[in-house]
Amino acid sequence: MQPKSATQHPSTKQKTRLNEIMACAAQLPFSRSPEAAGGFDFISTNNPSHSLSLESLRLASASTYFSSRTFAEFSMASPASLTVPLAVALSPPVLNFSQPAIPIHVAIHNVAATPVTLVNWNTPLDPRAAVLGVFEVSDTNNNPVPLDSIxxxxxxxxxxxxxxxxxxxxxxxTVVHLPSVGLVGGREYTVQAKGIWHAVWSRARDEVSGSQLERFENATRAEFISNEITVDSSTSTCNE
Structure with a gap:
């Protein structure tokens, strides 16, 4: 989908969403290069305690769109590392656990003065992100809540x-729909995204050559970690 026009005036709802994202982005840690740079591991952790349904796979689809916001609008966000100028911000949904999935709003910010191109594998931008172990859910006692994964x-x-x-x-x-199986209404849970940028280039997409894609030449590999959000059966907030 094409970037939204910067001349459009945001609605009250859009302004509220922007304020939520900026508040969450202000708490973001740095993206950083992993200490052990081994081979590329593209296998997610499987949870044997749950059977994965076709409905879970359907709900894993995510809609992605561009935001035409300027760098100044994201001045509250934590600075990114020198290796990968990307920050991942989650904003909380208002939800009811009777629905089969939790819509998690994710924003990936490029805080650099140049475009970046990334491979979406096992990131919040992956169409199957909901079932690839990208998101971690914990209860109020910091106990992990098992989620279906593939x-x-x-x-x-x-x-x-x-x-x-x-x-x-x-x-x-993007909006990622996490299956709500295993979550109990009326209780609070925290949600956080963690993982690896497997390949990030500091250039436009059409400037990434075939050989660079073949061997991930001149690409940076780094960890990402988002802010935590808290969700419950009636409301949700961004953790302090």
Whole structure:
């Protein structure tokens, strides 16, 4: 989907969403390069205690759109590392646990002055992010809540459809629908996204060559971790 026009005036609802994202982004830790840079592991952790239904896979789909916000609008966000200028911010949904999935709003901010292109594998921008172990859910006692997950193997090179370009100073937003199986209404849970950027290039998508895709040449690999959000049966907030 094409970036929204910067000349559009945001609605009250959009302004509220922007304030939520900025408040959450202010708590973001740095993206950083992993200490042990081994081979690429594209297999998610499988949870044997749950059987994965086709409905869970259907709910894993995510809609992605670009935001035409400027860098100044994200000045509250924590600075990114020198290796990957990306910050992941979650904003809380208002939900009812009677619905089969929790809609988690995710914004990936590029705080650099140049565009970046990334491979979406096992990131919040992956269409199957809801069932790949990208999101961690815990109860109020910090006990992890098992979620359905699948194992998936990737074949190099990634397709061009698996590349996402984020323009300088802008963000890509997506809504990931986490299955609510195993969650109890009336209780609070925390949700956080963690994982690895497997390949990030500091250039536009059309400037990433086939050989670079084949071997991830000149790409940076780094960890990402989002802010935590708290969700319950009637409301949700961003953790302090």
């Amino acid at each position: 194992k998936i193997s990737r074949r190099l090179p990634p397709s061009t459809d698996e590349l996402v370009e984020i323009p300088a100073g802008q963000a890509v937003e």
